[in-house]
Amino acid sequence: MIDLSTTIANAWFPSPLFTASGCASSGKELAQFIDLREIGAVVTKSVMSKARHGRPTPRMAETPSGMINSIGLQGPGIDSFLAHDLPWLVSQKARVIVSIAGETVEEYATLARKIRSATGISALEVNISCPNVENRGLVFACDPEASRRVIDGVRRTLGGELPIIAKLSPDVTDLVSIAKGVVDAGADGLALINTVLSMVINLDTMRPHLGGKTGGLSGPAIRPIAVRAIYQVHEALPKIPILGMGGVSTGRDAFELILAGAKGVSVGTASFADPAAIITIQNELKELLTERGFTSVAQAVGFAHRQIEEPGDEE
Amino acid sequence: MSSINKFASRMNVTVVSNKRVGQYHQIVLNVGEIVNVCKPGNFAAIRVGGDNASMILRRAFAISRVSLSGPYGGSMELIVAPFGKGSKWLCSQTEGSEIDLIAPLGSAFGIPTEPVRALLIGGGYGSAPLFGLAEVLKSRGCRVDMYLGASTGGKIYAPMEGKRSVNILRIYTEDGSMGERGRVTEPIPGLVADGLVDVIYSCGPMPMLRAISEIVAGTDVVHQCAVEESMACGVGICMTCVLPVSDADGSISMKRSCIDGPVMNGASVVWDLVGKIPEAHA
Numbered sequence: 001m002i003d004l005s006t007t008i009a010n011a012w013f014p015s016p017l018f019t020a021s022g023c024a025s026s027g028k029e030l031a032q033f034i035d036l037r038e039i040g041a042v043v044t045k046s047v048m049s050k051a052r053h054g055r056p057t058p059r060m061a062e063t064p065s066g067m068i069n070s071i072g073l074q075g076p077g078i079d080s081f082l083a084h085d086l087p088w089l090v091s092q093k094a095r096v097i098v099s100i101a102g103e104t105v106e107e108y109a110t111l112a113r114k115i116r117s118a119t120g121i122s123a124l125e126v127n128i129s130c131p132n133v134e135n136r137g138l139v140f141a142c143d144p145e146a147s148r149r150v151i152d153g154v155r156r157t158l159g160g161e162l163p164i165i166a167k168l169s170p171d172v173t174d175l176v177s178i179a180k181g182v183v184d185a186g187a188d189g190l191a192l193i194n195t196v197l198s199m200v201i202n203l204d205t206m207r208p209h210l211g212g213k214t215g216g217l218s219g220p221a222i223r224p225i226a227v228r229a230i231y232q233v234h235e236a237l238p239k240i241p242i243l244g245m246g247g248v249s250t251g252r253d254a255f256e257l258i259l260a261g262a263k264g265v266s267v268g269t270a271s272f273a274d275p276a277a278i279i280t281i282q283n284e285l286k287e288l289l290t291e292r293g294f295t296s297v298a299q300a301v302g303f304a305h306r307q308i309e310e311p312g313d314e315e
Numbered sequence: 316m317s318s319i320n321k322f323a324s325r326m327n328v329t330v331v332s333n334k335r336v337g338q339y340h341q342i343v344l345n346v347g348e349i350v351n352v353c354k355p356g357n358f359a360a361i362r363v364g365g366d367n368a369s370m371i372l373r374r375a376f377a378i379s380r381v382s383l384s385g386p387y388g389g390s391m392e393l394i395v396a397p398f399g400k401g402s403k404w405l406c407s408q409t410e411g412s413e414i415d416l417i418a419p420l421g422s423a424f425g426i427p428t429e430p431v432r433a434l435l436i437g438g439g440y441g442s443a444p445l446f447g448l449a450e451v452l453k454s455r456g457c458r459v460d461m462y463l464g465a466s467t468g469g470k471i472y473a474p475m476e477g478k479r480s481v482n483i484l485r486i487y488t489e490d491g492s493m494g495e496r497g498r499v500t501e502p503i504p505g506l507v508a509d510g511l512v513d514v515i516y517s518c519g520p521m522p523m524l525r526a527i528s529e530i531v532a533g534t535d536v537v538h539q540c541a542v543e544e545s546m547a548c549g550v551g552i553c554m555t556c557v558l559p560v561s562d563a564d565g566s567i568s569m570k571r572s573c574i575d576g577p578v579m580n581g582a583s584v585v586w587d588l589v590g591k592i593p594e595a596h597a
Contacts, residue, residue, distance in 0.1 A: 053593055057555070058555075058590075270371075274324065275417070
Protein backbone atom coordinates (compact mmCIF):
# COMPACT_ATOMS: atom_id res chain seq x y z
CA MET A 1 0.00 0.00 0.00
CA ILE A 2 1.29 3.42 -0.93
CA ASP A 3 1.30 6.09 1.75
CA LEU A 4 -0.43 9.11 0.19
CA SER A 5 -0.31 11.24 3.33
CA THR A 6 1.54 14.52 3.45
CA THR A 7 2.32 17.28 5.91
CA ILE A 8 2.57 21.02 5.71
CA ALA A 9 4.45 22.12 8.83
CA ASN A 10 2.53 20.56 11.74
CA ALA A 11 -0.63 19.87 9.70
CA TRP A 12 -1.20 16.30 8.49
CA PHE A 13 -3.32 15.39 5.48
CA PRO A 14 -4.30 11.90 4.28
CA SER A 15 -3.86 12.89 0.62
CA PRO A 16 -1.65 15.38 -1.25
CA LEU A 17 -4.60 16.60 -3.35
CA PHE A 18 -6.28 19.84 -2.33
CA THR A 19 -8.79 22.16 -3.91
CA ALA A 20 -7.33 25.48 -5.05
CA SER A 21 -8.58 28.64 -3.41
CA GLY A 22 -11.24 30.33 -5.50
CA CYS A 23 -12.02 27.11 -7.37
CA ALA A 24 -14.18 25.30 -4.85
CA SER A 25 -16.15 28.20 -3.35
CA SER A 26 -16.69 26.96 0.20
CA GLY A 27 -17.07 23.27 -0.61
CA LYS A 28 -20.86 22.91 -0.64
CA GLU A 29 -21.15 23.07 -4.41
CA LEU A 30 -18.72 20.16 -4.92
CA ALA A 31 -20.25 17.88 -2.28
CA GLN A 32 -22.74 16.45 -4.79
CA PHE A 33 -19.83 15.22 -6.92
CA ILE A 34 -17.09 14.21 -4.45
CA ASP A 35 -16.71 13.09 -0.86
CA LEU A 36 -14.88 16.03 0.70
CA ARG A 37 -13.31 13.73 3.30
CA GLU A 38 -11.42 11.83 0.62
CA ILE A 39 -9.17 14.71 -0.40
CA GLY A 40 -6.31 16.34 1.52
CA ALA A 41 -8.27 19.46 2.37
CA VAL A 42 -10.68 22.03 1.00
CA VAL A 43 -8.82 25.29 0.47
CA THR A 44 -11.58 27.88 0.68
CA LYS A 45 -12.10 30.89 -1.54
CA SER A 46 -10.02 33.78 -0.15
CA VAL A 47 -12.17 35.58 2.38
CA MET A 48 -11.84 39.26 3.26
CA SER A 49 -12.90 41.14 6.37
CA LYS A 50 -16.10 42.47 4.77
CA ALA A 51 -18.60 41.13 2.24
CA ARG A 52 -17.56 42.04 -1.26
CA HIS A 53 -19.29 42.15 -4.64
CA GLY A 54 -16.17 41.61 -6.74
CA ARG A 55 -15.66 42.93 -10.25
CA PRO A 56 -18.22 43.60 -12.99
CA THR A 57 -19.06 41.00 -15.66
CA PRO A 58 -17.83 39.70 -18.03
CA ARG A 59 -15.55 37.96 -15.56
CA MET A 60 -14.32 35.16 -17.75
CA ALA A 61 -12.64 34.46 -21.07
CA GLU A 62 -11.60 31.06 -22.34
CA THR A 63 -8.12 31.01 -23.90
CA PRO A 64 -6.14 28.18 -25.53
CA SER A 65 -5.80 25.49 -22.83
CA GLY A 66 -6.70 28.01 -20.19
CA MET A 67 -9.04 30.71 -19.01
CA ILE A 68 -8.76 34.20 -17.62
CA ASN A 69 -10.86 35.14 -14.63
CA SER A 70 -11.56 38.52 -13.16
CA ILE A 71 -13.70 37.75 -10.13
CA GLY A 72 -12.17 40.22 -7.71
CA LEU A 73 -12.62 38.25 -4.48
CA GLN A 74 -16.41 38.27 -4.29
CA GLY A 75 -17.35 36.77 -0.95
CA PRO A 76 -19.43 36.90 2.21
CA GLY A 77 -16.81 38.39 4.55
CA ILE A 78 -15.06 36.66 7.44
CA ASP A 79 -17.89 36.86 10.01
CA SER A 80 -20.42 35.18 7.74
CA PHE A 81 -17.78 32.70 6.61
CA LEU A 82 -16.97 31.68 10.19
CA ALA A 83 -20.65 31.55 11.15
CA HIS A 84 -21.89 29.49 8.17
CA ASP A 85 -19.33 28.12 5.71
CA LEU A 86 -16.67 26.85 8.10
CA PRO A 87 -19.07 25.02 10.46
CA TRP A 88 -20.64 23.32 7.44
CA LEU A 89 -17.26 22.07 6.23
CA VAL A 90 -16.39 20.88 9.74
CA SER A 91 -19.76 19.11 10.00
CA GLN A 92 -18.87 17.22 6.80
CA LYS A 93 -15.59 16.15 8.45
CA ALA A 94 -13.63 17.89 5.68
CA ARG A 95 -10.20 19.21 6.55
CA VAL A 96 -10.05 22.93 5.91
CA ILE A 97 -7.38 25.38 4.88
CA VAL A 98 -8.86 28.85 5.14
CA SER A 99 -7.57 31.36 2.61
CA ILE A 100 -7.60 35.05 3.55
CA ALA A 101 -7.02 38.21 1.51
CA GLY A 102 -6.82 41.84 2.55
CA GLU A 103 -6.25 45.29 1.16
CA THR A 104 -3.95 46.41 3.96
CA VAL A 105 -1.46 44.84 6.35
CA GLU A 106 -3.95 45.61 9.13
CA GLU A 107 -6.81 43.82 7.36
CA TYR A 108 -4.76 40.61 7.19
CA ALA A 109 -4.00 40.90 10.92
CA THR A 110 -7.69 41.46 11.71
CA LEU A 111 -8.57 38.35 9.70
CA ALA A 112 -5.87 36.35 11.50
CA ARG A 113 -7.28 37.42 14.87
CA LYS A 114 -10.72 36.08 13.92
CA ILE A 115 -9.23 32.86 12.53
CA ARG A 116 -7.31 32.36 15.77
CA SER A 117 -10.50 31.87 17.77
CA ALA A 118 -12.09 29.51 15.22
CA THR A 119 -11.87 25.74 15.43
CA GLY A 120 -11.61 23.09 12.74
CA ILE A 121 -8.93 24.76 10.63
CA SER A 122 -5.81 22.82 9.57
CA ALA A 123 -3.82 25.71 8.13
CA LEU A 124 -4.15 29.32 7.00
CA GLU A 125 -3.40 30.35 3.43
CA VAL A 126 -2.48 34.01 3.20
CA ASN A 127 -3.30 35.11 -0.34
CA ILE A 128 -1.05 38.08 -1.01
CA SER A 129 -1.08 37.61 -4.78
CA CYS A 130 -4.62 37.97 -6.15
CA PRO A 131 -4.14 39.76 -9.49
CA ASN A 132 -7.73 41.07 -9.54
CA VAL A 133 -7.38 44.17 -7.42
CA GLU A 134 -7.86 47.72 -8.61
CA ASN A 135 -4.39 48.90 -7.71
CA ARG A 136 -1.54 46.78 -8.97
CA GLY A 137 0.54 48.28 -6.16
CA LEU A 138 -1.70 46.34 -3.75
CA VAL A 139 -0.44 42.98 -4.97
CA PHE A 140 1.70 42.49 -1.89
CA ALA A 141 3.49 39.49 -3.37
CA CYS A 142 5.07 41.71 -6.03
CA ASP A 143 6.97 43.63 -3.35
CA PRO A 144 9.35 41.78 -1.00
CA GLU A 145 8.94 44.30 1.83
CA ALA A 146 5.12 44.40 1.64
CA SER A 147 4.97 40.58 1.52
CA ARG A 148 7.16 40.37 4.59
CA ARG A 149 5.05 42.89 6.52
CA VAL A 150 1.80 41.06 5.82
CA ILE A 151 3.16 37.68 6.92
CA ASP A 152 4.85 39.18 9.95
CA GLY A 153 1.55 40.80 11.02
CA VAL A 154 -0.39 37.57 10.52
CA ARG A 155 2.20 35.51 12.41
CA ARG A 156 2.18 37.89 15.39
CA THR A 157 -1.61 37.97 15.60
CA LEU A 158 -2.15 34.29 14.97
CA GLY A 159 0.31 32.95 17.53
CA GLY A 160 2.48 29.94 16.92
CA GLU A 161 0.19 26.97 16.34
CA LEU A 162 -1.60 27.19 12.99
CA PRO A 163 0.65 26.78 9.92
CA ILE A 164 0.76 29.81 7.63
CA ILE A 165 1.00 29.21 3.89
CA ALA A 166 1.86 32.31 1.87
CA LYS A 167 0.41 32.28 -1.65
CA LEU A 168 2.77 33.92 -4.10
CA SER A 169 2.55 35.32 -7.62
CA PRO A 170 4.72 34.15 -10.51
CA ASP A 171 4.58 37.70 -11.92
CA VAL A 172 7.84 38.81 -10.29
CA THR A 173 11.45 39.10 -11.32
CA ASP A 174 12.93 37.26 -8.35
CA LEU A 175 10.49 34.79 -6.83
CA VAL A 176 13.10 33.18 -4.59
CA SER A 177 13.86 36.44 -2.76
CA ILE A 178 10.15 37.00 -2.08
CA ALA A 179 9.82 33.40 -0.88
CA LYS A 180 12.78 33.83 1.46
CA GLY A 181 11.32 37.07 2.79
CA VAL A 182 7.97 35.57 3.77
CA VAL A 183 9.63 32.50 5.29
CA ASP A 184 11.84 34.79 7.41
CA ALA A 185 8.70 36.68 8.46
CA GLY A 186 7.05 33.51 9.74
CA ALA A 187 5.45 31.62 6.85
CA ASP A 188 5.62 27.84 7.39
CA GLY A 189 4.82 26.96 3.80
CA LEU A 190 4.33 28.46 0.36
CA ALA A 191 1.52 28.15 -2.18
CA LEU A 192 2.85 28.40 -5.73
CA ILE A 193 1.46 29.77 -8.04
CA ASN A 194 -1.40 32.21 -8.20
CA THR A 195 -2.83 33.02 -11.65
CA VAL A 196 -0.77 34.93 -14.18
CA LEU A 197 -1.79 38.52 -14.97
CA SER A 198 -3.21 38.58 -18.47
CA MET A 199 -5.69 40.20 -20.84
CA VAL A 200 -7.99 39.58 -23.78
CA ILE A 201 -9.33 42.18 -26.21
CA ASN A 202 -12.76 41.56 -27.72
CA LEU A 203 -12.42 41.87 -31.50
CA ASP A 204 -16.10 42.80 -31.94
CA THR A 205 -16.07 45.73 -29.53
CA MET A 206 -12.32 46.29 -30.01
CA ARG A 207 -12.10 46.95 -26.25
CA PRO A 208 -10.84 44.87 -23.29
CA HIS A 209 -13.18 41.89 -22.95
CA LEU A 210 -13.23 41.58 -19.16
CA GLY A 211 -15.16 43.98 -16.96
CA GLY A 212 -12.02 44.35 -14.87
CA LYS A 213 -9.90 44.70 -18.05
CA THR A 214 -7.13 42.39 -16.79
CA GLY A 215 -7.48 39.01 -15.14
CA GLY A 216 -5.64 35.94 -13.96
CA LEU A 217 -4.71 33.15 -16.40
CA SER A 218 -5.15 29.60 -15.15
CA GLY A 219 -5.39 26.11 -16.60
CA PRO A 220 -2.91 23.83 -18.40
CA ALA A 221 -1.45 26.84 -20.24
CA ILE A 222 0.34 27.96 -17.05
CA ARG A 223 1.50 24.57 -15.77
CA PRO A 224 5.10 24.95 -17.02
CA ILE A 225 5.28 28.28 -15.17
CA ALA A 226 4.16 26.54 -11.98
CA VAL A 227 6.72 23.77 -12.45
CA ARG A 228 9.47 26.34 -12.92
CA ALA A 229 8.40 28.38 -9.86
CA ILE A 230 8.15 25.30 -7.61
CA TYR A 231 11.49 23.94 -8.84
CA GLN A 232 13.30 27.25 -8.28
CA VAL A 233 11.89 27.79 -4.81
CA HIS A 234 12.38 24.18 -3.68
CA GLU A 235 15.99 24.37 -4.82
CA ALA A 236 16.60 27.51 -2.74
CA LEU A 237 14.45 26.47 0.28
CA PRO A 238 14.39 22.65 0.31
CA LYS A 239 12.98 22.41 3.84
CA ILE A 240 9.96 24.66 3.24
CA PRO A 241 6.80 22.76 2.28
CA ILE A 242 5.23 23.87 -1.00
CA LEU A 243 1.58 23.54 -1.96
CA GLY A 244 1.80 23.51 -5.75
CA MET A 245 -0.90 24.56 -8.19
CA GLY A 246 -1.20 25.71 -11.79
CA GLY A 247 -3.06 23.83 -14.52
CA VAL A 248 -3.06 20.40 -12.91
CA SER A 249 -5.65 18.28 -14.76
CA THR A 250 -4.28 14.73 -14.58
CA GLY A 251 -2.34 12.49 -12.23
CA ARG A 252 0.71 13.02 -14.43
CA ASP A 253 0.47 16.79 -13.92
CA ALA A 254 0.26 16.35 -10.14
CA PHE A 255 3.26 13.99 -10.27
CA GLU A 256 5.25 16.62 -12.20
CA LEU A 257 4.62 19.28 -9.54
CA ILE A 258 5.58 16.83 -6.79
CA LEU A 259 8.82 15.95 -8.60
CA ALA A 260 9.56 19.68 -8.83
CA GLY A 261 9.21 19.96 -5.05
CA ALA A 262 5.52 20.24 -4.07
CA LYS A 263 4.37 18.35 -0.95
CA GLY A 264 0.75 18.97 -1.88
CA VAL A 265 -1.02 19.78 -5.14
CA SER A 266 -4.12 21.92 -5.57
CA VAL A 267 -6.62 21.35 -8.35
CA GLY A 268 -8.36 24.50 -9.55
CA THR A 269 -9.52 25.14 -13.09
CA ALA A 270 -9.78 21.40 -13.83
CA SER A 271 -12.67 21.29 -11.34
CA PHE A 272 -14.58 23.74 -13.56
CA ALA A 273 -14.51 21.21 -16.40
CA ASP A 274 -15.13 18.24 -14.12
CA PRO A 275 -16.24 18.77 -10.53
CA ALA A 276 -14.91 15.29 -9.67
CA ALA A 277 -11.50 15.93 -11.30
CA ILE A 278 -9.65 15.99 -7.99
CA ILE A 279 -10.66 12.40 -7.19
CA THR A 280 -9.68 11.16 -10.66
CA ILE A 281 -6.32 12.95 -10.34
CA GLN A 282 -5.78 11.43 -6.89
CA ASN A 283 -6.40 7.91 -8.22
CA GLU A 284 -4.16 8.47 -11.24
CA LEU A 285 -1.37 9.82 -9.04
CA LYS A 286 -1.60 6.83 -6.74
CA GLU A 287 -1.21 4.47 -9.70
CA LEU A 288 1.63 6.45 -11.18
CA LEU A 289 3.63 6.56 -7.92
CA THR A 290 3.15 2.83 -7.45
CA GLU A 291 4.23 2.11 -11.04
CA ARG A 292 7.41 4.10 -10.49
CA GLY A 293 8.25 2.19 -7.33
CA PHE A 294 7.50 4.87 -4.75
CA THR A 295 5.92 3.68 -1.52
CA SER A 296 5.03 7.17 -0.30
CA VAL A 297 4.35 10.63 -1.70
CA ALA A 298 7.15 11.95 0.52
CA GLN A 299 9.76 9.94 -1.42
CA ALA A 300 8.79 11.67 -4.67
CA VAL A 301 8.78 15.24 -3.37
CA GLY A 302 11.56 17.17 -5.10
CA PHE A 303 12.84 14.02 -6.83
CA ALA A 304 13.70 16.02 -9.96
CA HIS A 305 16.42 17.75 -7.96
CA ARG A 306 18.29 14.54 -7.12
CA GLN A 307 21.33 13.51 -9.09
CA ILE A 308 21.67 9.72 -9.19
CA GLU A 309 19.31 8.12 -6.66
CA GLU A 310 16.86 5.50 -7.89
CA PRO A 311 13.22 5.40 -6.75
CA GLY A 312 12.75 3.28 -3.64
CA ASP A 313 16.25 3.85 -2.19
CA GLU A 314 14.85 5.44 0.93
CA GLU A 315 12.82 2.42 2.01
CA MET B 316 -25.04 16.99 2.20
CA SER B 317 -25.75 20.27 0.59
CA SER B 318 -28.84 20.93 -1.54
CA ILE B 319 -26.80 22.68 -4.25
CA ASN B 320 -26.56 20.65 -7.48
CA LYS B 321 -28.71 18.06 -5.70
CA PHE B 322 -29.93 16.19 -8.79
CA ALA B 323 -26.86 16.67 -10.96
CA SER B 324 -24.76 13.81 -12.18
CA ARG B 325 -21.97 13.52 -14.68
CA MET B 326 -22.19 10.84 -17.32
CA ASN B 327 -21.17 9.81 -20.79
CA VAL B 328 -24.23 9.79 -23.02
CA THR B 329 -24.87 8.83 -26.63
CA VAL B 330 -26.17 11.02 -29.43
CA VAL B 331 -29.43 9.49 -30.65
CA SER B 332 -30.01 12.00 -33.42
CA ASN B 333 -28.68 15.31 -34.68
CA LYS B 334 -30.92 17.21 -37.10
CA ARG B 335 -30.54 20.62 -38.64
CA VAL B 336 -33.58 22.81 -37.98
CA GLY B 337 -33.21 26.18 -39.71
CA GLN B 338 -30.06 27.78 -38.30
CA TYR B 339 -30.03 25.42 -35.33
CA HIS B 340 -29.35 21.80 -34.52
CA GLN B 341 -31.81 19.64 -32.63
CA ILE B 342 -29.67 17.12 -30.75
CA VAL B 343 -31.24 14.22 -28.88
CA LEU B 344 -29.19 12.39 -26.27
CA ASN B 345 -29.83 9.08 -24.58
CA VAL B 346 -29.48 10.06 -20.92
CA GLY B 347 -31.42 7.36 -19.06
CA GLU B 348 -33.04 7.88 -15.70
CA ILE B 349 -31.97 11.47 -15.05
CA VAL B 350 -34.94 12.60 -17.15
CA ASN B 351 -37.00 11.96 -14.01
CA VAL B 352 -35.27 14.84 -12.22
CA CYS B 353 -34.98 17.28 -15.16
CA LYS B 354 -37.40 20.21 -15.05
CA PRO B 355 -38.12 22.93 -17.62
CA GLY B 356 -35.52 25.68 -17.11
CA ASN B 357 -32.70 23.34 -16.02
CA PHE B 358 -29.58 23.18 -18.14
CA ALA B 359 -26.89 20.70 -19.11
CA ALA B 360 -23.13 21.37 -19.16
CA ILE B 361 -21.27 19.59 -21.94
CA ARG B 362 -17.58 19.02 -22.50
CA VAL B 363 -16.61 20.01 -26.03
CA GLY B 364 -13.79 19.36 -28.46
CA GLY B 365 -12.79 15.82 -27.54
CA ASP B 366 -9.92 14.62 -25.35
CA ASN B 367 -7.15 16.72 -26.87
CA ALA B 368 -9.05 19.97 -27.21
CA SER B 369 -7.60 23.28 -26.09
CA MET B 370 -11.14 24.21 -24.97
CA ILE B 371 -11.09 23.40 -21.27
CA LEU B 372 -14.52 24.65 -20.21
CA ARG B 373 -17.92 23.05 -20.55
CA ARG B 374 -20.67 24.71 -22.57
CA ALA B 375 -24.08 25.24 -20.99
CA PHE B 376 -27.27 24.48 -22.94
CA ALA B 377 -30.85 24.84 -21.79
CA ILE B 378 -32.61 21.50 -21.77
CA SER B 379 -35.27 21.86 -24.42
CA ARG B 380 -37.30 18.76 -23.56
CA VAL B 381 -36.94 15.39 -21.93
CA SER B 382 -38.88 12.27 -22.73
CA LEU B 383 -39.27 9.18 -20.59
CA SER B 384 -40.42 6.88 -23.32
CA GLY B 385 -38.95 6.19 -26.71
CA PRO B 386 -36.87 3.44 -28.28
CA TYR B 387 -33.82 4.36 -26.17
CA GLY B 388 -35.36 5.04 -22.78
CA GLY B 389 -34.94 8.50 -21.25
CA SER B 390 -33.86 11.07 -23.78
CA MET B 391 -32.96 14.76 -23.64
CA GLU B 392 -33.30 17.28 -26.45
CA LEU B 393 -31.03 20.30 -26.84
CA ILE B 394 -31.29 23.10 -29.37
CA VAL B 395 -27.82 24.29 -30.27
CA ALA B 396 -26.81 27.31 -32.32
CA PRO B 397 -23.47 26.59 -34.03
CA PHE B 398 -22.01 30.05 -33.35
CA GLY B 399 -18.80 29.42 -31.38
CA LYS B 400 -16.07 26.79 -31.63
CA GLY B 401 -17.57 24.66 -28.85
CA SER B 402 -21.14 24.64 -30.12
CA LYS B 403 -19.91 23.96 -33.68
CA TRP B 404 -18.11 20.88 -32.35
CA LEU B 405 -21.26 19.69 -30.62
CA CYS B 406 -23.31 20.23 -33.79
CA SER B 407 -20.79 18.10 -35.72
CA GLN B 408 -21.33 15.07 -33.47
CA THR B 409 -23.16 12.34 -35.34
CA GLU B 410 -25.52 9.62 -34.17
CA GLY B 411 -23.73 7.21 -31.84
CA SER B 412 -21.09 9.71 -30.64
CA GLU B 413 -20.37 9.86 -26.92
CA ILE B 414 -20.82 13.12 -25.05
CA ASP B 415 -19.62 13.99 -21.52
CA LEU B 416 -22.57 15.72 -19.83
CA ILE B 417 -23.51 17.05 -16.39
CA ALA B 418 -27.24 17.54 -15.77
CA PRO B 419 -29.65 18.67 -14.58
CA LEU B 420 -28.19 21.95 -13.30
CA GLY B 421 -29.69 25.21 -12.16
CA SER B 422 -33.13 26.38 -11.10
CA ALA B 423 -36.37 25.51 -12.90
CA PHE B 424 -39.41 27.52 -13.97
CA GLY B 425 -41.93 27.63 -11.13
CA ILE B 426 -45.12 25.80 -12.03
CA PRO B 427 -48.30 27.33 -10.57
CA THR B 428 -50.48 25.10 -8.42
CA GLU B 429 -53.66 26.65 -9.89
CA PRO B 430 -54.43 26.93 -13.61
CA VAL B 431 -53.25 30.38 -14.78
CA ARG B 432 -53.03 32.24 -18.05
CA ALA B 433 -49.39 31.86 -19.03
CA LEU B 434 -47.54 33.79 -21.71
CA LEU B 435 -44.27 32.22 -22.90
CA ILE B 436 -41.86 34.55 -24.67
CA GLY B 437 -38.79 33.33 -26.49
CA GLY B 438 -36.09 35.25 -28.31
CA GLY B 439 -34.13 33.37 -30.98
CA TYR B 440 -33.30 29.83 -29.89
CA GLY B 441 -34.28 30.96 -26.38
CA SER B 442 -37.59 29.35 -27.28
CA ALA B 443 -35.96 25.91 -26.78
CA PRO B 444 -36.90 25.30 -23.12
CA LEU B 445 -40.34 26.87 -23.55
CA PHE B 446 -41.84 23.94 -25.45
CA GLY B 447 -41.11 21.52 -22.61
CA LEU B 448 -42.49 24.10 -20.20
CA ALA B 449 -45.64 24.51 -22.32
CA GLU B 450 -46.35 20.78 -22.06
CA VAL B 451 -46.11 20.87 -18.26
CA LEU B 452 -48.27 24.00 -17.98
CA LYS B 453 -50.87 22.54 -20.33
CA SER B 454 -51.04 19.34 -18.26
CA ARG B 455 -51.83 21.54 -15.22
CA GLY B 456 -54.76 23.13 -17.00
CA CYS B 457 -53.08 26.44 -17.80
CA ARG B 458 -53.88 28.50 -20.86
CA VAL B 459 -50.56 28.71 -22.71
CA ASP B 460 -49.79 31.36 -25.33
CA MET B 461 -46.38 31.56 -26.91
CA TYR B 462 -44.81 34.55 -28.64
CA LEU B 463 -41.48 34.05 -30.37
CA GLY B 464 -39.25 36.75 -31.77
CA ALA B 465 -35.97 37.12 -33.64
CA SER B 466 -34.23 39.54 -35.96
CA THR B 467 -35.09 37.33 -38.95
CA GLY B 468 -37.15 34.23 -39.75
CA GLY B 469 -34.15 31.89 -39.94
CA LYS B 470 -33.48 32.54 -36.26
CA ILE B 471 -36.93 31.47 -35.09
CA TYR B 472 -37.03 28.04 -33.52
CA ALA B 473 -40.60 26.71 -33.61
CA PRO B 474 -40.94 23.00 -34.36
CA MET B 475 -44.31 21.76 -35.60
CA GLU B 476 -44.73 19.26 -32.77
CA GLY B 477 -44.08 22.01 -30.23
CA LYS B 478 -47.30 23.77 -31.20
CA ARG B 479 -49.51 21.04 -29.72
CA SER B 480 -49.33 22.38 -26.19
CA VAL B 481 -49.89 25.99 -27.14
CA ASN B 482 -53.21 27.81 -27.55
CA ILE B 483 -51.81 30.63 -29.66
CA LEU B 484 -48.37 30.82 -31.26
CA ARG B 485 -47.33 34.21 -32.63
CA ILE B 486 -44.08 34.97 -34.39
CA TYR B 487 -42.42 38.37 -34.68
CA THR B 488 -39.38 39.23 -36.77
CA GLU B 489 -37.69 42.59 -36.99
CA ASP B 490 -37.26 42.29 -40.76
CA GLY B 491 -40.79 40.94 -41.30
CA SER B 492 -39.47 37.78 -42.99
CA MET B 493 -41.68 35.56 -40.81
CA GLY B 494 -44.86 36.28 -38.84
CA GLU B 495 -45.51 39.89 -37.93
CA ARG B 496 -42.97 42.64 -38.35
CA GLY B 497 -41.75 44.04 -35.07
CA ARG B 498 -40.38 43.03 -31.70
CA VAL B 499 -41.85 40.24 -29.62
CA THR B 500 -42.14 42.60 -26.64
CA GLU B 501 -44.41 45.08 -28.47
CA PRO B 502 -47.77 43.36 -27.82
CA ILE B 503 -47.06 42.70 -24.10
CA PRO B 504 -48.15 46.08 -22.63
CA GLY B 505 -51.60 45.68 -24.20
CA LEU B 506 -52.05 42.13 -22.89
CA VAL B 507 -50.96 43.19 -19.41
CA ALA B 508 -53.21 46.27 -19.41
CA ASP B 509 -56.20 44.17 -20.49
CA GLY B 510 -55.52 41.69 -17.66
CA LEU B 511 -55.10 38.80 -20.09
CA VAL B 512 -52.00 37.30 -18.54
CA ASP B 513 -51.06 36.11 -15.02
CA VAL B 514 -47.53 34.76 -15.49
CA ILE B 515 -44.89 35.48 -18.12
CA TYR B 516 -42.12 32.95 -18.69
CA SER B 517 -39.25 34.18 -20.82
CA CYS B 518 -35.99 32.99 -22.26
CA GLY B 519 -33.77 34.89 -24.67
CA PRO B 520 -31.32 37.76 -24.87
CA MET B 521 -30.84 39.89 -21.75
CA PRO B 522 -32.24 43.12 -23.30
CA MET B 523 -35.48 41.25 -24.04
CA LEU B 524 -35.72 39.93 -20.47
CA ARG B 525 -35.07 43.41 -19.17
CA ALA B 526 -37.74 44.96 -21.42
CA ILE B 527 -40.34 42.45 -20.19
CA SER B 528 -39.39 43.11 -16.54
CA GLU B 529 -39.90 46.83 -17.13
CA ILE B 530 -43.28 46.30 -18.81
CA VAL B 531 -44.68 44.23 -15.93
CA ALA B 532 -43.13 46.33 -13.13
CA GLY B 533 -45.86 47.60 -10.83
CA THR B 534 -48.45 45.10 -12.12
CA ASP B 535 -49.57 41.79 -10.62
CA VAL B 536 -48.00 39.84 -13.48
CA VAL B 537 -45.26 37.48 -12.33
CA HIS B 538 -42.23 37.32 -14.62
CA GLN B 539 -39.92 34.33 -14.50
CA CYS B 540 -36.96 34.68 -16.82
CA ALA B 541 -34.07 32.39 -17.72
CA VAL B 542 -30.98 34.62 -17.70
CA GLU B 543 -27.84 34.25 -19.74
CA GLU B 544 -24.36 35.06 -18.40
CA SER B 545 -21.16 33.38 -19.54
CA MET B 546 -20.13 30.72 -17.08
CA ALA B 547 -16.99 28.66 -16.63
CA CYS B 548 -18.16 25.82 -14.39
CA GLY B 549 -21.98 25.65 -14.28
CA VAL B 550 -21.91 24.21 -10.75
CA GLY B 551 -21.38 27.29 -8.58
CA ILE B 552 -17.65 27.25 -7.89
CA CYS B 553 -16.17 29.77 -10.32
CA MET B 554 -18.23 32.91 -9.56
CA THR B 555 -18.06 34.20 -13.13
CA CYS B 556 -21.77 34.13 -14.08
CA VAL B 557 -23.06 36.58 -11.47
CA LEU B 558 -25.94 39.06 -11.70
CA PRO B 559 -27.05 41.76 -9.27
CA VAL B 560 -30.21 40.58 -7.52
CA SER B 561 -32.11 42.38 -4.77
CA ASP B 562 -32.83 40.32 -1.69
CA ALA B 563 -35.99 40.40 0.43
CA ASP B 564 -34.41 43.04 2.70
CA GLY B 565 -33.64 45.31 -0.26
CA SER B 566 -29.88 44.74 -0.26
CA ILE B 567 -28.25 43.76 -3.54
CA SER B 568 -26.02 40.75 -3.93
CA MET B 569 -24.25 39.16 -6.86
CA LYS B 570 -26.03 35.85 -7.47
CA ARG B 571 -24.71 33.03 -9.60
CA SER B 572 -26.87 32.41 -12.66
CA CYS B 573 -25.84 28.72 -12.59
CA ILE B 574 -27.16 27.77 -9.14
CA ASP B 575 -29.39 30.72 -8.16
CA GLY B 576 -30.58 30.75 -11.80
CA PRO B 577 -30.87 30.46 -14.69
CA VAL B 578 -34.55 30.98 -13.87
CA MET B 579 -34.90 34.11 -11.77
CA ASN B 580 -37.70 36.40 -10.73
CA GLY B 581 -37.46 39.21 -13.28
CA ALA B 582 -38.56 41.73 -10.63
CA SER B 583 -35.57 40.97 -8.38
CA VAL B 584 -32.86 41.26 -11.04
CA VAL B 585 -31.38 44.76 -10.85
CA TRP B 586 -31.17 45.22 -14.61
CA ASP B 587 -29.53 48.66 -14.38
CA LEU B 588 -26.56 47.11 -12.64
CA VAL B 589 -25.96 44.11 -14.90
CA GLY B 590 -22.32 44.39 -15.97
CA LYS B 591 -21.65 46.85 -13.14
CA ILE B 592 -20.99 46.55 -9.42
CA PRO B 593 -23.50 47.62 -6.76
CA GLU B 594 -22.46 50.24 -4.22
CA ALA B 595 -20.01 48.97 -1.64
CA HIS B 596 -21.51 47.27 1.38
CA ALA B 597 -22.23 49.63 4.23
